[in-house]
Amino acid sequence: MNKTTVTKQNQYTKQTRMRLSITLSAILLIAIASILSIILINAQLSNKETAVIYQDGILIQSFDLSTCENQTLTFVSKSGKANTITISDGDIFVSEADCPDKLCVKQGPAKHNVVPIVCLPNKLVIVLKKSDSGKEEYDAVTY
Amino acid sequence: MQSHTRIHKLALLAMFAALALGIYGLESFIPNPFPIPGIKLGLANIITLVVLKKYGIKDAGLVLIVRVILSALLFGQLLSLAYSLAGAVLCLLGEYLLNKFLNGKAIFLTAIVGALLHNAGQLGLAIIITQTPGVVVYAPYLSLAAILTGLFTGLCAHFTLKLLPKLEKANM
Numbered sequence: 612m613n614k615t616t617v618t619k620q621n622q623y624t625k626q627t628r629m630r631l632s633i634t635l636s637a638i639l640l641i642a643i644a645s646i647l648s649i650i651l652i653n654a655q656l657s658n659k660e661t662a663v664i665y666q667d668g669i670l671i672q673s674f675d676l677s678t679c680e681n682q683t684l685t686f687v688s689k690s691g692k693a694n695t696i697t698i699s700d701g702d703i704f705v706s707e708a709d710c711p712d713k714l715c716v717k718q719g720p721a722k723h724n725v726v727p728i729v730c731l732p733n734k735l736v737i738v739l740k741k742s743d744s745g746k747e748e749y750d751a752v753t754y
Numbered sequence: 755m756q757s758h759t760r761i762h763k764l765a766l767l768a769m770f771a772a773l774a775l776g777i778y779g780l781e782s783f784i785p786n787p788f789p790i791p792g793i794k795l796g797l798a799n800i801i802t803l804v805v806l807k808k809y810g811i812k813d814a815g816l817v818l819i820v821r822v823i824l825s826a827l828l829f830g831q832l833l834s835l836a837y838s839l840a841g842a843v844l845c846l847l848g849e850y851l852l853n854k855f856l857n858g859k860a861i862f863l864t865a866i867v868g869a870l871l872h873n874a875g876q877l878g879l880a881i882i883i884t885q886t887p888g889v890v891v892y893a894p895y896l897s898l899a900a901i902l903t904g905l906f907t908g909l910c911a912h913f914t915l916k917l918l919p920k921l922e923k924a925n926m
Contacts, residue, residue, distance in 0.1 A: 622859075623859065627856065627857050627859055630855055630856055630857075631856060631859060631860055631863070634852065634855075634856065634860075634863050634867070635863065638863065638866055638867070638870075638901060641870065641897055641901070642897070642898060642901055644894070645893075645894035645895070645897040645898045646894070646898070648893075648894040649894045649895065649898075652891065652894075712785070712786060712791075714786070714789050714790075714791060717789045718789040726891050727888070729791070731791055
């Protein structure tokens with residue numbers, strides 16, 4: 612009796628399969644958690660009362676966006692690079708920047724209390740705050 | 755590749771290091787379309803994975819250190835060296851452990867975890883150095899990007915490893 616059967620040995624043992632599922636589940640968990648946190652963060656849109664500007668980690672100026680007038684300011688970093696910030700109709704955003712990636716400009720008007728607008732190369736940070744919270748969230752921002 | 759001599763192996767590792775450096779350098783010219791700092795393809799991880807699977811963690815570590823130091827000298831400042839090192843070392847360790855854990859199967863999972871760890875290492879160091887816990891806000895965005903780029907990187911590494919033996923046969 613010649614039975615020529617070709618059996619392919621299953622390379623995935625039970626143990627390996629379980630470990631693969633564990634890893635995959637962990638990754639999926641992280642993905643879901645990330646998506647949820649992004650939704651939560653974006654759901655909290657700021658009421659845009661106060662904007663605080665830090666340069667090189669030091670608080671430079673703060674504005675009451677609901678009452679201040681439209682204006683444009685330029686901040687120059689230690690390395691001589693400039694960011695131009697525009698306040699218009701209660702919105703604050705970076706209109707021009709001397710940095711290589713211009714991420715700060717791309718972010719548009721500041722929307723959230725939690726996520727600041729940051730120009731990392733020029734060390735500029737714009738943060739929105741609720742006016743009624745007495746304590747400062749950051750006294751200084753260091754790099 | 756058959757390492758007939760130590761010199762042969764050293765030359766091959768140097769080639770991989772140069773390759774990693776080149777990939778990293780080219781990749782740095784791709785602009786970041788997202789408003790989140792630090793999002794990139796992380797293609798150099800392909801080399802790390804390939805060397806890790808072919809030669810083991812010590813040689814992969816060597817190639818990694820050479821690549822990180824040279825790229826920091828050529829493309830970045832001193833501070834970026836610390837960040838690159840933090841991310842890359844954590845990534846390598848994690849990939850080594852996970853690869854063992856999975857018995858070498860499903861490299862794309864190892865790559866994804868590697869990418870996640872790379873981001874975690876850099877973010878963690880950023881929090882420590884700048885003492886601004888607020889930076890952790892970027893974590894979910896970075897993690898999602900890491901999962902996607904890690905998947906791509908892992909698949910590249912997988913197919914590279916598959917094709918390497920054919921290259922060896924053709925060359926020798």
